[in-house]
Amino acid sequence: MNKNRSKEYDVIIIGGGATGAGTARDCAMRGLSVLLVERHDFATGATGRNHGLLHSGARYAVTDHESAAECIEENMILRKIANHCIEENNGLFLTLPEDDIAFQSQFVDACSSAGISTEIIDPKLALRMEPSANPDIIGAVKVPDGSVDPFRLTMSNALDAKLHGAEILTQHEVIDILKDQDRVNGVELFDHAKKEKVKYYGKIVCNAAGIWGHNIAKFAGVNINMFPAKGSLLIFGHRVNKMVLNRCRKPANADILVPGDTICLIGTTSERIPIEEIDNMYVSKDDVDVLIREGVKLSPSLATTRILRAYAGVRPLVAADNDPSGRSISRGIVLMDHKERDGLEGFITITGGKLMTYRLMAEEATDLICKKLDVDKKCETANIPLPGSDKSDETLNNVSQKVYSVNGITQKSAKDRHGSLAHKIAKGDENEDSMVCECEGVSIGEVKYAINELHVNNLIDLRRRTRVGMGTCQGELCACRAAGLLCESMEEAGKAKDDLANFLQERWKGMSPIAWGETINEIQFTSWIYEGIYGLKPDNN
């Protein structure tokens, strides 16, 4: 099992979320040899389970000046380097009759001291700008919020890391941290595809596994005091708002409504959970009821909008080392050099923070890695655009006009999802243009591109890359079409049937907490098709 002994990476990064992928990119751009390992797929943890809000920082302005300042700086950077992952929607902070209007001036002052531009808008004008907002508002402030697609963002970082020579292993779970006395020198992985154990060696191991970093640290014999905080969200089937809507008050439950792609999201709740439950996130009936009740206050039309899914993510909050009770919790970035902290060389942990600050977290982690390796290279990730984001030679329109012949919907959708890399997708013939997913406008060409170039191992991965099955039907018809294509290009058919069954189960997990109205009708129909007509079972082999 020591077959990789011969190769020693400069750095092995654990975790395929935004932080891990971002760190892999940064390290690779600074010339290090990099291995990124992920137990499932990119963005399956907290990265893919949040609002997708491109924070202006305004939300934290009053309570956490440092986070607010970090957010606005990263916000402006992401607009430059990741424009294909971002919608520049702007945001409104709304004051409702039940809120204290005096908070507004405190809020505006705090924003300006953090460097966040604000504009107080007359409520009547605000309603013209955002007709979906609650008509009872008594105050509104405009801020540079936006939306970010975390799946796309993470994938772009991973792609760019690869372009700079990084190696990436998904479906590889860390089962042990390898040590030579008081020095970490590698990882032992379980390859879920091949069902075998394998070891890889590196000079530095970087723990970027979010809340799961708690367990990774344990493998290394060090203790990090993590406090998982569950946040639940609801996805609505339409995009009711065009601007991000926030409540102008101290951060509380369910006070952000974010538009993104074809949908919008309300969130979040916040609840401490035991560390044992982090792999078993469920959204309770109470969570759902709170989210709806508060969401309707921001935008009354949510009361009659169909809910597509409910899901929950886990924030990796870290307690200060001298406080095992977890009372003094930081929401900021936590970078640990375990040499300094625990006397263990070759092992660092980057955690805390938020999606917005992933790049900064990556930069800080990479600075430390470079220092340890004695590499003197500057960080360039804030200046060089991610793949798909560069506007250099042609405008996106020109690219896609050259590439696509007929199909307006898939063309636009693909461009939205993959930016200037969309030219890699279709040959423009009828075959490649055929529609797999009608809700989200996904073509055969896009599915094939994702399978061939974006590390897709199964239908659930494919959904994260292309939005197959994310629309109103939640995979009712497209799942089977996509399974057929996946099966053609990579898998054995028997496995593809189980994959399809898993995909339906994964969709159901998000539907069951909100399965009334159209959703219960849809799931009954889906069950009739797959189980009744097709004879699909949870285990088909």
Place this chain on the structure above:
Amino acid sequence: MKFDNIIIGGGLSGLTCGIKLAEQGKKCAIVSSGQSAIHFFSGSFDLLSKVNEEEVTNPLESMKALPDTHPYKRVGLDKIERLTNDALHLLVRSGLNLTGQADRNHFTLTPMGVMKPTWLTLSDFTSFDNKDSFPWKKAVILNFSGFLDFHTLFIKDGLKKFDVQAQIKNVSMKQFEAIRKNPSEMRSTNIAKEFDKENAIDEFAQKANVLSDGFDVVILPAVFGLFNKTIADKLKEKIEKPVLLLPAIPPSVPGIRTQITLRERFQELGGTYLLGDNVEEGVFENGRLLEIRTNNHGDIKFEADQFILASGSFYSKGIVATHDKLYEPIFGLDIEGDSDREKWFDEKIFNDQAFMRYGVKTDQNFRAMMNGEPVENLYVAGSVLGGANPLKEGSGAGISLLTSLHAAEQILK
């Protein structure tokens, strides 16, 4: 307008009930909102395929093991055998060509390549006596280029278990060029429309004959005969090898044809079929439903001596769920089901889901309950009745056919 009987719902159960009553000289109307479960018909009617997770050989026998609250038990097992015969004859009189018997299930092949027990199978499809063997050794699976709704690899994989050597081949047809231009048009109904015109069938059969050289059987998606009732038979004549049709992703072409066939039978018997209309409300007096009002007909009231509610389950909107309740949306009838939504579901999608058993409450004569009292002349039939999980039991079509015949008999008494 005055009818003898008005049926709410134009699916399998509403049409069966309407045909039965019209055959007995009743002046009937069916109000149908549009599509029904027949539009995703697999090609077979199930009576009872599974009881307590065990596959059923003789449905009539196995029904004894069902709970007393099951619709079959409530109809009465002494009547079931006769009703299964009546149902088969009614369907055959309507013009459907079916094989199968109620005391012995046969099998059909699903698009996953799995054998599934069933009761009656439409002649388009192939019935098998044995689930463990396949009569042919070498199969060619043909699909149309660009048609994503037929899963050849899944079929091939399923056939491996029968030691069948299968090969997948694609056929390009110039007749489909137009529908392929729009990326969402290459669906089974549009392909069927091209074949309905009869000018593509010769060319296709020729190609199929060339491609099936050296094989024992030709497997094709069931996309033949939407409005044209003879094209599927013509195809089978023109292809030299045996043809095995398998369902594609819905809508089902043979299903739509079946719906049309039943609807035409009802109309030929003098029935009035109001398509695309919805019943909005009813007027009740002294425990009777006097008249209903529909969306399309505004002030015009529809009166009848008896009414039948055959409005289907959730996906047909016969029952509606909101975050805090279940209700029957037309009349507000009593519901058998839990009002706490946490009780509706199991976290595993393939497990038995409680909501599948929910439906309208009825008395022992299948009359709807309203505020705890039966409505004297409002009968309930088909999947809007609760008490069964038709998906887990494979009993959906059987319940629709038999409870609607039973309701018709109550009315004809």
